[in-house]
Amino acid sequence: SKKKRQEPPGPRPLPLIGNLLQVDLKRLDWSLFNLSKTHGSVFTVYVGLKKVVVLAGYSTVKQALVNHAEVFRDREITPIFDDLTKGYGILFSNGKTWKEMRHFALTTLKDFGMGKRISEERIVEECHYLLTEFEQHKGKAFDNAQIVSYAVSNIISALMFGKRFEYTDPLLQSMVERDHEIIYLTGTAAIQIYNVVPWLGRWLKNWRDLMHNTEVNKEEMRRIIADLKETLNPDICRGFVDVFLIRKQSLEESNIMDSQYHDENLLYSVTNLFAAGTDTVGSTLRWCLLLMAKYPHIQDQVQEEVDRVVGSRQVRVEDRKMMPYTDAVIHETQRYANIAPLSIPLKTSRDVTFQGYFIKEGTAVFPLLTSVLYDESEWESPHTFNPSHFLDKDGKFIRRDAFIPFSAGRRACLGESLAKMELFLFVTSLLQRFRFTPPPGVTEDDLDLTPVVGFTLTPSPHQLCAISREGF
Numbered sequence: 001s002k003k004k005r006q007e008p009p010g011p012r013p014l015p016l017i018g019n020l021l022q023v024d025l026k027r028l029d030w031s032l033f034n035l036s037k038t039h040g041s042v043f044t045v046y047v048g049l050k051k052v053v054v055l056a057g058y059s060t061v062k063q064a065l066v067n068h069a070e071v072f073r074d075r076e077i078t079p080i081f082d083d084l085t086k087g088y089g090i091l092f093s094n095g096k097t098w099k100e101m102r103h104f105a106l107t108t109l110k111d112f113g114m115g116k117r118i119s120e121e122r123i124v125e126e127c128h129y130l131l132t133e134f135e136q137h138k139g140k141a142f143d144n145a146q147i148v149s150y151a152v153s154n155i156i157s158a159l160m161f162g163k164r165f166e167y168t169d170p171l172l173q174s175m176v177e178r179d180h181e182i183i184y185l186t187g188t189a190a191i192q193i194y195n196v197v198p199w200l201g202r203w204l205k206n207w208r209d210l211m212h213n214t215e216v217n218k219e220e221m222r223r224i225i226a227d228l229k230e231t232l233n234p235d236i237c238r239g240f241v242d243v244f245l246i247r248k249q250s251l252e253e254s255n256i257m258d259s260q261y262h263d264e265n266l267l268y269s270v271t272n273l274f275a276a277g278t279d280t281v282g283s284t285l286r287w288c289l290l291l292m293a294k295y296p297h298i299q300d301q302v303q304e305e306v307d308r309v310v311g312s313r314q315v316r317v318e319d320r321k322m323m324p325y326t327d328a329v330i331h332e333t334q335r336y337a338n339i340a341p342l343s344i345p346l347k348t349s350r351d352v353t354f355q356g357y358f359i360k361e362g363t364a365v366f367p368l369l370t371s372v373l374y375d376e377s378e379w380e381s382p383h384t385f386n387p388s389h390f391l392d393k394d395g396k397f398i399r400r401d402a403f404i405p406f407s408a409g410r411r412a413c414l415g416e417s418l419a420k421m422e423l424f425l426f427v428t429s430l431l432q433r434f435r436f437t438p439p440p441g442v443t444e445d446d447l448d449l450t451p452v453v454g455f456t457l458t459p460s461p462h463q464l465c466a467i468s469r470e471g472f
């Protein structure tokens, strides 16, 4: 009946441009969050002619992604996602490709220690390189964006290629820089326009830059893979790429030619993991250092806890349970920084009636993480950086259901355990050794928390001073 097929409400769209006048493409997540206050937690917007259903607030997002996991599972392959990976790999694939590549990536990365002791050793080793680099800049104002990203990308590189890069290696530098650029450009207003009017592409500088960066990236990744192939030894698997190549070889030897283990899926899975594993953790780490410099009384409490629990020895993952305040600060950084505000768009895998509204198969869906991490009915002071969100009255760490910066359901981030381990070890190691302050002549109030808005939210370019702490 007509009633049963009622579609989610929303602002009235205009011909051709849809609701483009009601949203700010430069801060789409906040515009949609505001619209949810008028139109409810499930509503429709038209980005040009493209219809999108927005899910807002913790209970709605959770109900969709977790309780209707099979429906809200497929990726919406926008024109730009298609340009980037042609439906291969993990991030922007669907069906058999996605299922097999996600499963393979998860099991292989776990076999190489993702989230376990072996990764801990690797991260601890990388902390030393990072600290040495900070040491060289100590006391002077500097922008830590690059070295933080290099350290973080070495963790995923070790899992995939079985090696780390020197921070001075031009290959590492260019891959990190280009990925950063790609992630930024993908979220710009120009590319969102391209997604609804793809023939505009060649006229848009952002699109041309994106395509150029993607091509160079692929070339470099192909060369790394070719080197690994040349030196492949099935008895000593160095990482993800080796395991993939061996699986591919053995399937080919068995004359199975239609498997998912082909060059394209290898190339795009590796580029996906490198990009998803670098910029995300890198910018969260930078948010954390910036917030520590801005709120010195919070930094004091973290350092008091680090000194009391760890002292001057190496921090280990198992220290975390004795460090509720530090744990709360890292969680609150992820909540407040909200680095993936729109998550990554999904589409419905079949017709569904959700919260009384009919949503047709193939409809694009935005699980609005901003509306979850800033949900006023879940957080006591959503707009303030407040580690108490994760502490009970006795100062013990508490989990919060609405803390889903890695999203939830079938598509949830597959690097969550690795990211959490990296964040804990990098943050504590840096704060054990250094005090972070604004540069001379800049006050804490001057430190700007306005993000640069791309596909992720990163801190605006800034400088901090890393001052050596007494005893180190």
Ligand code: HEM
Pocket (backbone or CB within 6 Å): 090, 091, 092, 102, 156, 272, 273, 276, 277, 278, 280, 281, 284, 339, 340, 343, 344, 345, 405, 406, 407, 408, 410, 411, 412, 413, 414, 415, 416, 418, 419
């Ligand atoms: C602070 C760090 C990180 C954050 C906040 C984060 C967040 C996210 C989010 C929001 C998604 C989208 C989930 C969805 O579509 O519902 C995602 C997907 C993904 N993440 Fe992460 N991520 C982080 C670190 C990592 C790391 C370290 C890796 C690499 C090991 C990684 C690999 C991936 C992959 C491969 C996907 C795609 C999953 C799929 O489509 O099935 N992420 N991440």
